[in-house]
Amino acid sequence: MGRIAVLPEVVANRIAAGEVIERPASVAKELIENSLDAGATEVEIRVEGGGTRLVQVSDNGSGIEEEDIRLAFERHATSKIRSAEEISRVLSFGFRGEALPSVASVSEVEMVSAAEGGDGKRVLLEGGRLLKEEKAHRTRGTTAAVRNLFYNTPARRKFLKSAEAEERWIRRAVIAHALAQLSVSFRYLREGDEVFHLPSGEDLLLRVSRLFGRPFAEQMIPIEGREMGPVVTGLVSKVEAARGNRSYQYFHVNGRPVEQSLLVQAATTPFREYLPPRRYPALVISLTIDPSFVDINIHPTKREVRFSPERTIFASIEAPVRRAIRSEKSLPPLWEKGGERKGGAAPRGPSEVRLPLGKESEWTYHRSAEEETAERNLFEEIDPSTLRPVGDTFLVGAGRDLLLIVDKHAAHERILFEEAMDRMEEGKGESQKLLFPETVAVDPVLISVAEEYSEWIEKAGFLVRPIGPRSLMIEGVPPGIRSGEPAGFLIDFLDHLQDEGKKESSRKRGVAASLACHGAIRSGDALTGEEMKNLLARLARARQPFRCPHGRPTVLTLTTEELRHRFLRT
Numbered sequence: 001m002g003r004i005a006v007l008p009e010v011v012a013n014r015i016a017a018g019e020v021i022e023r024p025a026s027v028a029k030e031l032i033e034n035s036l037d038a039g040a041t042e043v044e045i046r047v048e049g050g051g052t053r054l055v056q057v058s059d060n061g062s063g064i065e066e067e068d069i070r071l072a073f074e075r076h077a078t079s080k081i082r083s084a085e086e087i088s089r090v091l092s093f094g095f096r097g098e099a100l101p102s103v104a105s106v107s108e109v110e111m112v113s114a115a116e117g118g119d120g121k122r123v124l125l126e127g128g129r130l131l132k133e134e135k136a137h138r139t140r141g142t143t144a145a146v147r148n149l150f151y152n153t154p155a156r157r158k159f160l161k162s163a164e165a166e167e168r169w170i171r172r173a174v175i176a177h178a179l180a181q182l183s184v185s186f187r188y189l190r191e192g193d194e195v196f197h198l199p200s201g202e203d204l205l206l207r208v209s210r211l212f213g214r215p216f217a218e219q220m221i222p223i224e225g226r227e228m229g230p231v232v233t234g235l236v237s238k239v240e241a242a243r244g245n246r247s248y249q250y251f252h253v254n255g256r257p258v259e260q261s262l263l264v265q266a267a268t269t270p271f272r273e274y275l276p277p278r279r280y281p282a283l284v285i286s287l288t289i290d291p292s293f294v295d296i297n298i299h300p301t302k303r304e305v306r307f308s309p310e311r312t313i314f315a316s317i318e319a320p321v322r323r324a325i326r327s328e329k330s331l332p333p334l335w336e337k338g339g340e341r342k343g344g345a346a347p348r349g350p351s352e353v354r355l356p357l358g359k360e361s362e363w364t365y366h367r368s369a370e371e372e373t374a375e376r377n378l379f380e381e382i383d384p385s386t387l388r389p390v391g392d393t394f395l396v397g398a399g400r401d402l403l404l405i406v407d408k409h410a411a412h413e414r415i416l417f418e419e420a421m422d423r424m425e426e427g428k429g430e431s432q433k434l435l436f437p438e439t440v441a442v443d444p445v446l447i448s449v450a451e452e453y454s455e456w457i458e459k460a461g462f463l464v465r466p467i468g469p470r471s472l473m474i475e476g477v478p479p480g481i482r483s484g485e486p487a488g489f490l491i492d493f494l495d496h497l498q499d500e501g502k503k504e505s506s507r508k509r510g511v512a513a514s515l516a517c518h519g520a521i522r523s524g525d526a527l528t529g530e531e532m533k534n535l536l537a538r539l540a541r542a543r544q545p546f547r548c549p550h551g552r553p554t555v556l557t558l559t560t561e562e563l564r565h566r567f568l569r570t
């Protein structure tokens with residue numbers, strides 16, 4: 001190891017940038033936070049090329065004094081705190097003086113700012129080096145334009161997703177702030193086109209409605225709670241309006257957007273008894289709490305915070321959410337024990353296949369791959385004429401040495417899942433035309449998802465086209481789908497596509513599973529003898545006949561040997 005040396009500032013900044021500026025959305029977040037810290041009441045965000053070409057934020061805030069503007073780009077230069085003790089009390093978003101130097105070190109920045117009564121100034125930086133400083137005129141406020149992000153850090157640039165996906169991250173960051181700052185107006189433009197304009201002073205519900213559409217807003221219930229100390233307010237979706245991914249969950253702590261599993265857990269626990277797995281309520285929840293109970297200085301981007309005591313925070317969110325769901329009168333749990341969802345077209349929940357006799361081990365679940373190949377021909381042993389329904393959910397069939405029980409929804413789901421995967425791989429794109437094309441009002445984000453994944457959507461068998469910035473027209477759905485609600489079906493499909501966190505292959509699986517779920521027969525659907533035979537024959541041909549796409553068993557068997565054992569004949 002060599003001698004110790006202090007890193008030059010440009011290098012230090014670039015290292016800090018690695019922590020603070022993960023992607024274009026981080027730039028948007030930092031700039032918006034600076035605008036809010038400057039007391040802006042109007043913020044405009046412009047994005048081009050998924051944010052790598054341009055992220056520009058303009059505000060009407062306090063502006064920066066002429067002689068300070070250069071300082072703003074120096075490390076640990078901040079106007080927000082003066083001593084370490086102040087950190088525990090800060091209410092501003094920034095306080096480390098790290099954001100601007102980090103952003104500047106990996107991009108080209110142009111900033112124009114004017115304080116009250118002062119002349120404006122413009123600075124131009126490249127890779128953190130000041131290129132130009134000159135007088136410029138503008139009204140009070142600041143405009144920061146960040147261009148060519150990560151031009152000098154190719155590794156980071158390579159790590160970015162598609163421009164469309166990056167733009168959605170940015171939009172999400174903007175929305176997260178917009179949902180917390182109702183007194184500030186936000187205008188958001190993509191490639192020069194206005195995506196939304198939120199006037200100041202409207203209530204949360206109206207803002208939600210402008211952002212995600214009216215049908216979405218109509219499904220939200222207000223929550224309020226203050227009995228535990230922290231003040232909790234916001235909106236949660238009705239159970240029926242739950243979505244296929246978490247992207248409609250927003251949390252704020254003292255006006256700061258955070259992503260924190262404690263809060264997610266607290267807000268989703270009351271939904272658990274009503275929601276099937278992989279359905280997520282939409283949530284916009286604000287927590288107001290004495291700042292000394294939160295440590296915001298634990299994460300480089302302050303995305304996570306630390307609370308004390310956690311139990312109080314949990315309870316203070318859970319209680320009002322539970323109250324809100326309960327207040328939705330006459331709400332039956334969607335999932336009956338051991339049964340199926342009643343009506344509707346959302347994915348099914350836990351089937352709770354309770355075995356009628358004895359311990360689980362006496363029935364055979366087909367687990368390992370080898371076991372499964374060995375067992376594959378068990379379907380052939382079943383005499384199709386013996387197939388009978390048992391209750392609403394199951395079929396039973398007998399063979400010479402075997403009793404087979406089929407969960408008909410799970411089995412059908414497996415069959416449709418594989419068909420959907422095949423269609424998406426081979427791109428046959430067959431579609432079933434709707435007699436009456438349906439128009440759906442959607443969140444503009446879903447329009448961008450629909451555009452980006454038009455190929456998948458087509459291959460899956462949807463015929464869809466955007467009409468205007470927030471509506472889609474559905475003209476056809478995948479073949480073999482029985483869903484009476486093409487709109488809910490399509491939205492669920494798009495939600496899966498939008499699940500950015502996931503790898504492409506698992507997203508494809510999610511999409512196929514959602515197709516299968518919507519198409520599959522439900523409990524209570526009576527099947528004819530021919531249909532039962534057909535179901536079993538198709539299941540027998542499936543590549544993985546023993547599990548539904550969600551991993552639950554499709555069939556159980558009981559052999560005569562096991563029967564003998566149960567009747568104490570061995």
Ligand code: ADP
Pocket residue numbers: 030034035037038059061062063064072073077078079080093094095096097098099100101141142
């Ligand atoms: P921090 O926000 O942690 O103080 P930044 O690097 O984000 O650090 O910003 C440095 C300083 O630049 C801020 O403290 C603030 O004084 C000034 N500044 C940055 N953006 C703006 C803006 N939009 N309006 C007014 N002042 C700003």
Ligand code: MG
Pocket residue numbers: 030033034093094095099100
């Ligand atoms: Mg800042």
